[in-house]
Amino acid sequence: MKKQGMIGIIIADASAPYQKNFMEGVLSELLKRNIDVSVFTPLSKKGMAPDYLAGENTLYSIINYDMLDAIIILPDTIPMDCGHMDEFLGNIYNSYKKPVVCVDYYDDRFVTEITCDIKGMKLVTDHLIDVHGFRNLYYISGPAEHHHSQMRIEGYKMSLENHGIKFDEKNVFYGDFWYETGEKAISEIFKLDIFPEAVVCANEPMALGIIRAFEKRGYKIPDDIAVTGFDADGDGIYNKGILTSGVRDVYSTGVRAARKVLNIMGKCDFKEDDNDNTSVVISQTCGCSHSILRMDGYTPKGAEDMSGSDNIESDFNFMQENMISLCNINDYMWTGIP
Numbered sequence: 001m002k003k004q005g006m007i008g009i010i011i012a013d014a015s016a017p018y019q020k021n022f023m024e025g026v027l028s029e030l031l032k033r034n035i036d037v038s039v040f041t042p043l044s045k046k047g048m049a050p051d052y053l054a055g056e057n058t059l060y061s062i063i064n065y066d067m068l069d070a071i072i073i074l075p076d077t078i079p080m081d082c083g084h085m086d087e088f089l090g091n092i093y094n095s096y097k098k099p100v101v102c103v104d105y106y107d108d109r110f111v112t113e114i115t116c117d118i119k120g121m122k123l124v125t126d127h128l129i130d131v132h133g134f135r136n137l138y139y140i141s142g143p144a145e146h147h148h149s150q151m152r153i154e155g156y157k158m159s160l161e162n163h164g165i166k167f168d169e170k171n172v173f174y175g176d177f178w179y180e181t182g183e184k185a186i187s188e189i190f191k192l193d194i195f196p197e198a199v200v201c202a203n204e205p206m207a208l209g210i211i212r213a214f215e216k217r218g219y220k221i222p223d224d225i226a227v228t229g230f231d232a233d234g235d236g237i238y239n240k241g242i243l244t245s246g247v248r249d250v251y252s253t254g255v256r257a258a259r260k261v262l263n264i265m266g267k268c269d270f271k272e273d274d275n276d277n278t279s280v281v282i283s284q285t286c287g288c289s290h291s292i293l294r295m296d297g298y299t300p301k302g303a304e305d306m307s308g309s310d311n312i313e314s315d316f317n318f319m320q321e322n323m324i325s326l327c328n329i330n331d332y333m334w335t336g337i338p
Helices: 019-031 050-062 084-095 118-130 147-162 181-189 205-216 250-264 304-306 320-323 328-334
Strands: 006-010 036-040 070-073 100-103 111-113 137-141 172-174 200-201 228-233 245-247 279-281
Touching: 006 019, 019 036, 019 250, 070 084, 070 250, 084 100, 100 250, 111 250, 118 137, 118 147, 118 200, 118 228, 118 245, 118 279, 137 147, 137 181, 137 205, 172 181, 181 205, 200 205, 205 228
Parallel strands: 006 036, 006 070, 070 100, 100 111, 137 172, 137 200, 200 228, 228 245
Antiparallel strands: 245 279
């Protein structure tokens, strides 16, 4: 059977949970239509040594765009600062005149496909209110300007409104989607007139961070306060069976991105459908399974240790990459785990 074209997927760290779920969706749609796919994916991720990261990202500079009939790109997975990312996307826009679909990243120059997080956060908040009867909630958001932060807080507000609970901006802390946000947010929680019954977090690292911060101060989760996360991926080694969290349907995002680019190529009709498997994974931190949790219950070695750069098994330990990027034996001998 004659091949129907070649589509390039530009992504980073394709084996990571979000990327893997997306790739399963997009490939299921493209391969069944006899479309060839080229995946351009270095192993780069945020936190790597700058020199090593720059070396990994050179992959993007050697892509032969002339051989591609269309591109699907996931900029949010690629560890570049805003300036370099804008330059990278600008070069594609100026030199590549075939179809481009940009996933989970707003850019006026391209057709976009965005995973909707409104429903997922609404479901998480609904669970706390409907099942547990909580009405005094605190919310930890990502950066205010981030589009996924905006969608998630919209879902939170929607749930409050549907239950007749007034949204109060004083009960919102804007973080950075990372573990350290929990420690920063807890001081704001202690300033509140009424201590919250539950903390709703816009992603899982921030949820783990706030749990760690509470437990350092002697609070028990979920006995003293419930905590929920978001963006569960199903493969997390820290949260499995422990953290109540929203599950994004990234697989369907991949399917829609594939159909959208094929529609631009004139190979299929595209229409929005109702296929959305967004859900909530119910675990222990909301109180559904009564248990006094401690951080060493999250993994055999503890979530705090496993997520730190000084653990040999951590995804954020880049000692090997740091050593590879060195240029002389003296620096090599004195390099250790950061």
